[in-house]
Amino acid sequence: MATSLNYFAVxxxxxxxxxxxxLREFPxxxxxxxxxxxxxxRSAYDPQLTGLTCCDDLFLELAQWSGITRDRANISRMQDLLSHINLTDAISHIRQYRPIPNDYTISVTVxxxxxxxxxxAExxxxxxxxLAPHYIENDSLADLNLRIFIEGDAASVGLRLTAQPLYRRSYTTRSSGSPAKLKPPVAAAMLRMAKVTDAFVDPFCGNGTLLSEGKIQGLDGSGGDIIGSLSRLSIAQWDARALPLATSTVDRIVSNLPWDIQIPIKAxxxxxxxxxxxxxxRVLRPTGKMVLLTTTPEMLQFSQLREVASIEISLFGQRPRIVQYEH
Ligand SMILES: C[S@@+](CC[C@H](N)C(=O)[O-])C[C@H]1O[C@@H](n2cnc3c(N)ncnc32)[C@H](O)[C@@H]1O
Structure with a gap:
């Protein structure tokens, strides 16, 4: 039987x-x-883990430390604890997933x-x-990343499984970098919450993060925005207050609404x-589902649709909610 190892996903x-x-979908x-x-x-080796979509970053767990109090003495204590970590074994596990050079470089995130x-920083x-002489400061150049996550008196120490954090997608490097751009794991979580298995519409698609994320998951997203088409995605130019879509025709709406801080709607x-x-x-089918990310859920007034779930998240220093609506 394949050995199971401990992981943590951030x-x-x-x-x-x-x-x-x-994660529960993985046998x-x-x-x-x-x-x-x-x-x-815990999981046995499974290369599919590196395709997790709602995950920001994925680590093989190296250690769990307890009693990490706020006292400064913990700095030298952690130095001692680090010396007990068997990095060689951990690297050989990571080599199952990807090649690591013998003269690897490693960054640290706390x-x-x-x-x-x-x-x-301390x-x-x-x-x-x-970690010297392997240590380098710049994470994006490092072959490996050691993560120390401290909460309360406990610390988790892990080694990143993938070469880059999982939140990076091939499509994000090509986009225009608008500040309102959705983070890919948040987009993936919204699609999951809406249980999209085929087509969906994003009426405020902006840079098209939801559409791109849907595409890599094999979903058929379409959308539009008031600012119109972006060269890499063919999207409609429309005003979502008067959508060119017939009544009761859309099964899934998934969208990141304009935030209340955005100037055009402030007035x-x-x-x-x-x-x-x-x-x-009007456009959602009676059997449809809608998932919206919004900072102002109280301003959305529906006559038939009701809120069936709502999750507060942290994003861009604000506390927007992902809200799910159904009939
Ligand atoms: C929060 S952003 C969406 C960001 C998008 N999810 C992304 O990742 O790029 C909201 C978008 O709504 C668009 N918008 C504002 N008013 C609109 C309207 N009346 N109709 C359609 N789009 C509108 C803005 O141009 C902006 O791109």
Missing amino acids: TFRGLEDLLAEE TVSITQLQYRRVYF NHVGKRNYTS IKSVAGLH GAEDFYASVSRELE
Whole structure:
């Protein structure tokens, strides 16, 4: 029987359950713990894990440390704990997934939740000394990434499974880089929440993140935006307050609505959302599902559709919600 190893997958705050749902579809996976921004699981080698869509970054777990308090003495304690990690074995597991050169380079990322009397940079420099001569500062040039995630008094230490974080998609490097651009794992989570298995419409598609994410998942997304077509995607130019779509014809609507901070709608936000709500409800089939990312769910007024689920996430320093509606 293939050996099972411990992993942890990092995602956006609020998306932990959807990532766990995606992981449960793997026959090799058994979930051990859900934590803030992380899902812990055991799995035998499965190359498909590197295709997880609701995941920001995926790590082979090297250690779990306890008693990591806010006291500065923990810096030298972590230095000692790092010396007990068997990186050689871990690298040979990662080599099942991808080639790693013998003279590999390794970067370090530290995340900590809550106040401490030491900084991420201090832990990083201790880890860097320990990993010399392989250590490099620049993560995007490194063959490997060591992640130390500290929450409360516990720390998880992991080695990134993939060459680049999973949130990077081939399509993101080609887009125009608008600040409102959706993060791919958030787009994947929205498509999952809407249970899209075939076609969907994004009436405010912007850079087309949802359409591109749908495409790599084999889904048939179409959409439009008031700013019109982007060269790499053929999208319609439309005003979502008057969609050129027949009544009750759309099975799935998945969209990131204009945020209340965006200038064009600031003046008449109430009227804007009232017209948008009417139009979305008109085109959606009675059996359809709609999933919207919005900072202003209270402004959406539907006559028949009701909210069946709502998840608050953290994005661009705000707390928007992914809201699911059905009849
Ligand atoms: C939050 S952005 C969507 C971002 C998109 N999901 C992405 O990843 O690029 C909202 C989009 O709504 C568009 N928009 C604003 N008012 C609109 C309207 N009345 N009809 C259609 N699109 C509109 C904006 O041009 C913007 O691209």
